[in-house]
Amino acid sequence: MNAIEFDQVGKLYRLGQVGTGTLSHDLNRWWQTRILGREDPYLRVGETNDRARKGNSDFVWALRDISFNVAEGEVVGIIGKNGAGKSTLLKLLSCVTAPTTGEIRTRGRIASLLEVGTGFHQEMTGRENIFMNGTIMGMTRAEISSKLDAIVEFAGVERYLDTPVKRYSSGMTVRLGFAVAAFLEPEILVVDEVLAVGDAEFQKKAIGKMQDVSRGEGRTVLFVSHNMAAVRRLCQRGIVLENGQLSFDGVVHDAISRYLENTRVQTCFEGIDGSIDYAYLRKALVRPKYGSVILNSSPIVIELDFCLIQKIPSLVVGFNIFSQYIYPLARADYNDENHLSSLAPGSYHLVFEIPPYTFSGGSYSIRFDIAAKGIRRYSSERSWLTFTVSIGNDCFGNTFSENIPLKSSIIQGKWLKSIDVL
């Protein structure tokens, strides 16, 4: 039996036509365009104002012709780049806004966690906020009372229960918000990126709770995340959205591969990634030390050019290497061995070299970080690189694949010292 059905659902947004925000502007626009026949004076610069495309340019389909069914008890991950329509889809499902076309049918109570702790008021105590948030999500006060102890225990805020939430750390607030939602016991749970906040321990707890909800209690879960590791752990099925359209629907491994295929692949970045007032990355590249193909038998060189404009007290410059499925594998920094905490303003060129036979065959990505530790990160995803390690002719090597449990390894060490015949 299906718990959710999307039938040809579309959501149309109007660009530059939503209303200028004031009545006088709207009246002026109406006067200028309809009566005088001139161009819209409020069409913002940068939006398509092409005569040839005038007919289509005012509208954009945030979602178009989305049809899929979710069976009861299924856990579906929805993945896609920013702006692909994931949040719009969840908003439609949560009734926050109405679709333009199509129909959505659902069976059972829906709880949507587009945010944790909706309706929390800073001046109210933890206890009062549990009730406030719970009733907003559709619980009755009696229901909340009966689950209060479990909620408080899950959130780990017993001591602060009667303290105003404004005294809470941000982590505590998030835990409390998630705890309320976790005990909502809906038939359908819709979760949007809530796991991006909170510490590692809480994330583990939250994912564990969602697994319980879906497996143990047979509930339907729709999960939107950029965290591929979490999607892979939680979901059996994945739906990929691209530019508002459904581009893939199937087994979660394939969905993730499909999504990653479409993320920009670059082995070299040149440009400015960061803040031109503080620090920015200018150039980054990954290449084999010899030849043009990265073989597992050759050293891999990662080069990084960056500029420091101002002195940053706790400077972070380094990178993470991720597996194809966005597992963090390794981390390297400019100060790994030299114990520096910062560098003088200026331009720098860093060279890292990964010894041969470190990685198995497969695809990897590199994410650079230029940051003031704990304060601000300057670099962004623009400078991320991707590289592929191929197996050379001189050895067998392993291929890394998370689908094949046997003879699959991420790191390939040359640990064998000798083979003796006894």
Added chain:
Amino acid sequence: MPTATNNGGWTKVIRPKKGLLDLGLKSLWRYRDLWYMYIRRDIVTFYKQTVLGPLWFLIQPVLTTAMYMFVFGGLAGISTDGAPQPLFYLSGVMLWNYFSDSFNVSSNVFINNASVFGKVYFPRLVVPLAGLTSNLIKMGIQLILFLLVYVGYLIAGVPLHVNATLLLFPFYVLLLAGHAMSWGLIVSSVTSKYRDLRFLVSFGLQLFMYATPVIYPLSVASGKFKFALELNPLTPIFEAFKYGCLGCGSFSVGGLLYSTIFMLVTLFLAVIVFNRVERNFMDTV
């Protein structure tokens, strides 16, 4: 906003359009605990971190009454139809505060709650209804003040001509709440798109007070001014309340009937407009 039509065993079917009269009043009842929590939140957050707490509910009408006594009673010399000035102004201020506070709550419902409305669905009408109720509590506190002054005058032997029409007081409050909510909802539906109307509205509300017999009795007006004042659906309510407890003013069955019908019609229209706007207001706010 969800079209909660039960077809084919589905709990909820979300469609682009819904019926004009599909107001979702049933789901409103299901969310009565949320209504309670919103009232509680209003009250709790009002007390916290204020030195005087609920005393603020009293200071404002006392000072306003004193100022009216000085300006309108003293300087301008406008009649209070023989009723003691403090009681006359206090009764007007009390009712007017309830109306204007309730109107403000309803008219800002989208703008003040955009962040919550953008994340979770619940019947949006819960919020203005809760606002009307917490304002009722505020008015209750002011009513105690009014009664104290009233009893003071009785002890001092001033004749106050209280009569049986005062028993309709709950009905007057209901009428005021209905007017405040229906106008507020219509304004909120428009201001969710046009923010600048908010200035017009807050200014208009101030002017509207002078078009209502709050600080003067209807009897000081005559001719076409009187007729214009009688068109104001709030006029019979203020007049009738003052008639009931102070013996001044007028009790007009026709006027109250007009006010009631006016209220019911606008409320009906307001709820329809509000329900249409709430479906897509997240895209325009």
